[in-house]
Every structure is written in C-alpha cells, then in structure tokens.
Amino acid sequence: MRFPLINTIAIPCVFEQFVPGALHPDGRRYLPLIVLRPTIAPTPGTITPTNLRLGVVDRHHLVAEGDVGRVGVARLIFALSTLRLQQPPYYSGLEPEDERSPGRASLTPTLFGQVQAVAAWEPGGEYLPYKTLYTEMAIDTDVGVVGLRTTVTAENMAVAIGTERVLPGDWVELRHSRIDILAFEPE
DSSP, X not given: OOOTTGGGOBXXXXXXXXXXXXXXXXXXXXXXXXXXXXXXXXXXXXXXOTTOOEEEEOXXXXXXXXXXXXXXXXXXXXXXXXXXXXXXXXXXXXXXOTTOOTTSOBSSOEEEEEXXXXXXXXXXXXXXXXXXXXXXXXXXXXXXXXXXXXXEEHHHHHHHHSSSOOOTTOEEEEESOEEEEEEEEEO
C-alpha cells in the first residue's frame, strides 16, 4: 500500500496494545487491531480529549507485536472517508465517536484539520453511470499529520465542499473513516 506522502504523515504515539484478529474457521486470523495513544498533548481549546486512544487496522500485517509499549511514530491513513470543507470557526483534532464505551479505543473518530499537501485529485467514472473523484492528501491535526485516501462520487464531493478542489491550506472534516496503519517506527 504505497502512499506518495508517507514521509510527511506522522503521529507521535505509544503503541499501547495489539489485539490479534479472531481466528477464522479456515485457520487464518482476521486483521489485527493496533491501539495507539498520541503523545503530543492536545492544544488548549482543541477538540481532542486528553489520553485519546486510537484503534487502527493493520491491514497489511506491517506492525510487530513485540513493539507493544514502545514510543514511536505511526504513519496513518484515513480511508473511505466522507470529506467536507469546514466553515469558520476552524477546528483541529480528533473527536471520538459518541457510541464508544468509556476507556475503549476510538475506531472511527471525526477528524478536523488543515490540508498540508494534495498528492492526487483525479476525476473518474468514465465507465460508471456517475462521476467519481479519487484523492490523496496529508492533513495536519493537533496531534500530528495523517493521510487521507478516498474515492467519492463527484456529486457528493461538490455538495460537501462547494468548490472544484481542496487545496493546501483548506480546513477539512473527515467522517466515517477506516484508519489503516502503514508503519510504526519505534524510537
């Protein structure tokens, strides 16, 4: 899973827990869950709660279970997201989902942040009955920079952003994301 902006995305964190996927009847395991706690303290007035724990999917089995308890940098991609431009006042941070049990890791937080770079903005859908848009970008939150990789219908994108493109410097909101981890680099 290559991501063109991988060297710009980084969340300083502690690798708190490795949750192996449940055993499938055919003997293989489902995807493991990696629980991370960002180590950059949320700034005053941010929406990120102190001691936020993120549950991310190790889709490609890239993270070593032996790194549990270590401090390092995680390279995270928010995928399959709903992308919208923010309206002033602008916010940054990660807001856990409401239905999360206290003390549990947030699996689908809402992300608020500022776009740092756009690597891909590709209209498509020539062979579909509707237009699509594929995008990859880096977004700065109050706890680090994450990547976004998503495909949406162009009609939904136009409604959500009200413009033809999202550019560096724009403030965005991501909802309903699956968070994948591309790397954990211990210190």
